[in-house]
Amino acid sequence: MSQDLDQDKSMEQLNEEADIAADYLEDLLDIVDYEGDIEMGVRNHRPTVQIVADDDTDIQHLIGQDGDVVDALQRLTRLAVQQRTGERSHLIIDVDGFLSRKRKKLRRTALDAIDEAGETGEPVDLEPMNSFERKIVHDMVREEGLKSRSHGEEPHRYVTVYPKVDAAEGVDELKDDADQAEEDER
CATH class of the missing domain: 3.30.1370.50 (R3H-like domain)
Known part of the structure; x- marks a missing residue:
């Protein structure tokens, strides 16, 4: 049912959510001084953002134990998107293919x-x-x-x-x- 909520959003809205999330995550990466590339897209009618870094040590910190940091990043980023758009987001955050x-x-x-x-x-x-x-x-x-x-x-x-x-x-x-x-x- 929650995915149905995103079905009502246009591709433009979903891409806007991905852009907001990417900006937010880039700022966070700058704060912790991690190098990383941000890849954005829409998959299964949900905005997605992937963080890919060359340094495996840094990336492991962004994944955490059993993905707990990825989960926290996703929650925080969803809140940042909601604050900007006024709507709940079902954004998916991934770090270095962890979710796959x-x-x-x-x-x-x-x-x-x-x-x-x-x-x-x-x-x-x-x-x-x-x-x-x-x-x-x-x-x-x-x-x-x-x-x-x-x-x-x-x-x-x-x-x-x-x-x-x-x-x-x-x-x-x-x-x-x-x-x-x-x-x-x-």
Whole structure:
């Protein structure tokens, strides 16, 4: 549902958000004296900004442990964009391809859980994840025809992957899964 909000924005608005974010991040890089290139674009109707640097040491500081700094940069940058535009942004910030690597790892985790649920016939609980991570897992599980659901409270919210159900039960439960993925994206 939150992605639907960005569907109402024109390409000009999305590019403006990316420009504002790029300026904000360039200022931050100057403050911490890091060299880096900023690449902007729009992907899946969301503004994106990628920070790429030659110095691997600096880049690691911008990623942080398990992406915690990237997450913080994204939150701060979204607030900066909102302050300038007056509208909430669903901007995505990436540092040196961290999000691509994270998506691949999450897909492997989801496939492993799907396999385990299929082999054992029992639900499989995953480790706590942020909303971005849960959304990727929910989408992957749905693509494979299984059901998943988020449980718990932030920051300990986690995904459970359920084994296949018979066709009569499955229709309503897959609808619930789609609703859950949308909720996690918010």
